[in-house]
Amino acid sequence: MKHKIYHTINNLWAKLRRRRLLWDIMVTTCWNTLGRGVGLLIPFFIAAWFGVSGETDAFFFTYGLIFFLSDIFATVIETIIVPYIAEIRAQNGNVGEFISNILGISGLGLLTLVIGFLFIIKPFLSLVTRFDAKTLNLVYLLLMEISPLVILLVWTSVLVGSLNAYKQFAIPAMSPAFRALVNLVTIFLLKDKFGVHTIAFGYVAGEIVRLVILISVIRRLNVFRLGLSFHLDSKIREFLKIASYQIIGMVAIDMNPVIDKTMASWLGEGSVSILHYADRLYAIPSTFMSAGFMVALLSHWSSRYYEEGGQRLRNDLKKVTNITGGITLFVALFLVIFHQPIVKFSFGRGVFSQERLFDVGWTWVCYLIGFMPNMLGRIYARAHLTVKNTKVLMQYGFYSLFLNVLLNYALMRFFKLPGIALSTSFCSLFYFLYLRRTFNTMELCPTHFNPVNAELVN
Template sequence: MQLARNFATVGAYTAASRVLGFARDILIAAILGAGPVSDAFFVAFKLPNLFRRLFAEGAFNSAFVPLFARARAEDGEAGGETFASMVLSWLLVFLLGVTALAELLMPLLVLVMAPGFAEESTLDITVLYTRICFPYLAAMSLVAFFSGILNTLNRFAVAAFAPVLLNVVLIATLFLAGWQGLDAQGAATVLSGGVFVAGLAQASLLFIAIRRAGVSLRLPRPRATPRVRRLVKLGIPGVAAGGITQINIVAGTIIASFWPGAVSHLYYADRLYQLPLGIVGVAIGVALLPDLSRRLRAGDVGGALWTQNRAFEFALMLTLPAAAALVVVPFEIVVPLFERGAFTREDAAMTAAAVAAYGFGLPAFVLIKVFSPSYFAREDTATPMIFAGVSMVVNVAGSIGFAMLLAPQGLAHVGIAAATSLAGWVNALLLFTGLLRRGDFVPDNLLWSRSLGFLAASLALVIAAVLIADGLNGWFFAAGDRYATIALLIMVAGSAAIFAVVCEVSGAIGVRDLIRAFKKS
């Protein structure tokens, strides 16, 4: 099945990027810890990184890909290139303007992002780091644009590989900072510069890939053509709908800035649940939209429904076990990964609590990536935007309420994470029921039977993970980094093996099914 191979291609490269991202964050935790400097850097990185996730991980392309596919279908390759070139011209004008304005107004922008950073020294270093990082936004917007073109042409590999460069550059930057013996503030400054360099590297890679794919882009004078106007009409609600999870996280960061260390603890927790979300959710969001657009354009409604059901299965198969592990054994995951250097046992406990709260929402975050393309492929971005707006209200109200409720226990950041998960479920359920009402999604019998099997396998995984964690408790918490890492590997391997066995026995999915899926064209 071509769709399965596309999922695997995007997922594999995303997995490589996220694994390198963990290595990067382990180094950041060791060098910066979880204090004022790390809070400042994470806020600085959050803004351009938000746009990376909004654009590079599918929200911008929710509007661009269907229109680019239509232009190629109706006007041929030349028509597609004309439309893409006009979009590129407008995109460059917009990015230059936004970047220049943001650099001038950066102190105000930082106060909007982190109003709790009222102390002059914290505000000053945050402004400095954000000014250095911010051009990354422009580079990643171009990467997203180039990726949309390549994905429409069914070329997923290079676009999926591009994020790997970010982590390679940042890891090299951190090693350079350590080699130079820089203090935390100096290391954060150098790291901010690495973010900008990484953006340029990714944009250059994708531009070369576009040229090799035979797509010739020009820079015509920007004009408001009918297709460009249609892109704007679809794109604004598309970005709001497709990126609502990231918008909610930013809202959480704003609220977390009022509690010292909360931004950093949420960041490290976010990195953990973003691993399965990136591998599964991004793979689905990127690969599913072009496939649905092509099928619906050809009138293959039955094929579109089949694709949606299999994407749902794929999401459940890989998300349920990950969510179960994050909820049940978060401390055993956080300690081996982050507890070293400036990152203390107390930091690990605070981060683990947020990981568990995010874990409850992980299936919802991924299902949003499954359901949203069904709207986008039909050029309906308004409905998901409305649902996203409801979700955002729930998130903001919940973050403030839960944070205030848990603040006396020093767990305000956990309340923020819990509100983000609640908002994710609200959004996912609204999208799902909307598709059911419109008849644009009909669960088939195979989906129901396999879903039950995945639930049973996840329950077995929970039992296995708890038993292994209890048996290796001494290795996790008392024997040093090396033994804690070995214990984590044993727990992951043992739990995954139990999950696979139950999936096979229950008939949910087996090795033969997976092999057949990837061999079938």
């Protein structure tokens, strides 16, 4: 009997290993859960150590601005670099030179951007927020302290995307854990001396450690030579052109959280913090379901598209969306039903006000309404990225910005803070429907197969 069970498990294991995409999705999801799971704990420690106050409002608002600046570049580069590297490898090109140019040019451009941003942001914030003078000054000081994170996040995203293109998923997936651990240790050791400033110091220190680890891994694997260069060749120009469409779209998309926090500041002290805490709760299932999953999908779909063509991509997309839709619907319903004990367990300790647990809970429920369409939309976004169709992502970004502002105004009148989260959910539904429609009406190349390059792709 024991031998039969062992034989069955061994056969199942062997079948999983042979199905590369499924295996990489499972393994990468596990590594990402470990890697990002530590980072998702940070807001809970902040809630226990700092509670809800004007200072936490200042930090979370600041973090939202910096995340907006970095994410519009980091997310785009980490994803769009994958099909480019797949193409360069298929053509026996120099991947190291390509990546080194991206690092050098992006670093120089972002340094200029950050300096300009710090010069103009303070008078702008005094016009669009309702923070008092003390909180506004704190926001500006925190911005200066955490601003190096913009360049660091983009550089780590370049390296993560490069390793993913080589199907080296483990270390990139685990690397956020190193950042988070350094961050938590820094906050714990220095919080009594520097207050909320310690959170900014922790994020910067953690990202530096993460960057050093990724560089060390690339050198050890010796998959390509890494450096800093500033040569704007034809491949870099093409990359920047294709990436620019998505970057413009990401500017619009990532404006939505900033707009949400700005409009939340109109609802009184503590509202920005509550919105952030609810958003972090939503990020836990979202990260678990998508982080490793989307990484493996993009890497494998890019290889398959250049090998087998558009019909294979359509078939893969149909299978993945059917499975994901059922799983995400079940997860969303489960979390909605048990949201109260989960919120109490997560925040019902330390200096966190018990009266605000109800607000966090209902705001989280409103976020969860859009969980399933958001996950399906992300899958269709990866399909568009595989074929380098970034224009549609730019178009969606502008539509979503207009829709989010309109819905925020309307829903805040009836639901207050949860109305902002509900607006995000309606935007997620539009995200899925729009990307599905545009992809289904696209004409894809019937085949990209090249027998000379088949081994390189596999």
